[in-house]
Amino acid sequence: MNNQHVAARPEVFGAVMVIGAGIAGMQSSLDLANSGYLVYLVERNISIGGVMAQLDKTFPTNDCSTCMISPKLIEVAHHPNIRILTRSEVEAISGEPGRFQVTLLRRPRYVDEHRCTACGECGKVCPITVPADFNRGMNERKAIYRHFPQAIPAAFAIDKRGTAPCKAACPAGISVQGYVALIAQGRYQEALDLVRKRNPLPGICGRVCHHPCETVCSRGQHDQPVAIDSLKRFIADWELQSGSMQLPETKPDNGGKVAIVGGGPAGLSAGYYLALEGYRPTIFESMPQAGGWMRYGIPEYRLPKA
Template identity: 50%
Template sequence: MPSGTPSTTGSALVLGGGVAGIQCALDLAEGGYKVYLVERSPALGGHMAQLDKTFPTNDCAMCTLAPKLVEVGRHLNVEIVTNAELVGLEGEPGKFDATIHKYARYVDPAKCTSCGECAPKCPVAVKDVYNEDLNERRAIYKLYPQAIPNTYAITKKGHSPCKRACAAHTSAQGYVALIGEGRFDAAYTCASDPNPFVAVCGRICTHKCEDDCTRAEVDEAISIAGLKRFVADWAVDNLPLPDPAEVKYKEKVAIIGGGPAGMTAARDLALLGYKTTVFESKGEAGGMLRFGIPEYRLPKAALQQDIDRVLALGVELKTGQTAGTDF
C-alpha cells in the first residue's frame, strides 16, 4: 500500500520507539493498519540512537536509523505518541482498549521550530542520560540532533522544596540559578512574577524556603533571602521601571487599601488589562509595611522601590481617601 494512503482496516498499538518498534510500526502501516507508536522518552530511536557503529557490519548507527525515522515520521498511518506510557489494557485480541498516560513536554510542538535558541538561555543543568551521565545538558533539550519528533522538551521533576515552602510559591530555585548565571534582569523578573515586593521580602521575609533547602543536607542552606535582596538592590540602578500595561477592557476596578495585598492585586489586574485605582486612607501606600515595621528593619526606600514599579504599570493611587467617608 502506498505510504500516503490512509488506513481503513483497523488499528494497532506498538510499545517502544526503538529501531524494532519503528520497523514494526512501518510494516503494520504498510499493511493498512492505523498504528499508534508509543515511546516513553521525548523522541524515537531507543538505544540505537546512542550507538556509533553497529555489529556485525560496523555501519554507522544513525545512517541506518535516520531513514527509518524520516519514514515513520512522515507516514500517514503512523501516529507517534512520545513522552507516554501504557497504564491500562482491557479487552480481548482484536478488541483491546488501551489507556495511555502522556506526560507534558512543556514545549508546544506546534510552535517549536527546533532552532535551539532556548537551550543556551536555560540556567539549569542536569545529567545527560542520553550520554550515560558522562556530561551535563540543559533542562530544556532535544534528545539528539536527528530526533523525531524534532521538538524540544523540558525535564521537570515537580516543584522544588523551597518553592513548595514559599507562601507566594516563588520559584526560588529559578532566580538563584539565574543569579548564578549572571542574568540579574531575568532573576529579578523571576522573583517578582508571583510577588511584586522583592525588595521587601529580601529583607523581612521569614524565608521558609531556606528551612527546606536541600543544600542543607550537604553543608548549609543557600542564602535565598540574601540573594533576593541582592537582585532587588541591583534593579534599583540597572533595571528601568516597566512601561504602562496595555488597557484591554473598558471595565475599571477600584481597590480599597494600599497595603501589600491591595498593591499586589492592582499589579495583577493591570497586567491582565484592567484600569485599576487604589484608594488608601493614609497619606502613603504600604500599609503595615510602612507604618508597622521600623526603618532599621525595612527601609522606606526599599518599600517605595517596589511600590513605584507597581504604579509604573499604570495603576492610579489616591491617598487620603477613606471608604464610606470620601467616596
C-alpha cells in the first residue's frame, strides 16, 4: 500500500465560478472553497479587491480599508481550491444548472505572472506615464504597473490599446512613442538604441524621411504634431558630436554566409541586421561606392556626404 502523503484539504466535489472579485466575490469564493468546491474567481481588472481596495476608510466603522481587505486578499491567493482569473470577462454561458459551460475572454498581461517578482524595477525605468484609472485619474502611473503595493496578483501588467498611429504609419515600424518619451527624459542613448532596432540609419532618415508619422500624430488634432523626424535627427547628431558611438554587440559567428545584391539603404540594412545575428554578409554593389540613392540620388544640401 502506498502511504503517499496528501495535503489536508476539503475534498473537491464540484466547481463554481464567481464573477467579480470585490469583497463580496472574495468572501463568496472563500465560503465555497472551504466547503469543498473548486472556485474559479473571475475578475476583469489586473488584481482582485474591487472598489473596497480603492477606498481609504470603510463604512460604518471608519476602519482602514487596506487593513480590512489585505487578509482576505492573502487568504484568497493562497487557498488551494481557488483559481484566480484576472483580466477576464464572461463571453457566453450555455448548459443547465450543474452542467454550465462558460466561455471567457482573457486579455494578456504582457508580463509573466510566474516570473515577475514584483520588485518594481520595470516601473522605475519605464518612460511612459498615463493617468491612473485606479485612482480615478487623480495621479499618474507608468505604462507597466500594478494598482497598489498589496495587490493580488502582485505581478505587474501592461495595457496595450492597439498600435500607436505614429508607429503604424512608420514604414519601418519604429516604436515612435517609445523613443520620443526617452528623449523627453534625456535618455538619448536608449532612444537611439530603440530606433536602431528597426532602422540602422537614423541620421539619414532624420534628414530625408517624409515623416508620415507626423501626419497622423494625435497631437496635431490640438495644435501641432510632435517633431518626430527632427527628434530622430537630433539623437543621431548627438551621438556623433558626443563621441559616444560604439559598435553594437553581435551574436557569435554561426558560419553562415549571405550575399546581398545592391548596396542601397535596403541592402545595407539587411547586412547590418544579418551581422548582428552572427552571419557574414557580403554586399555586391555596381556603383563605385555603397549608398544607393542616399549617395547618388539626394542632393548634398539635403543629405550632406560627410
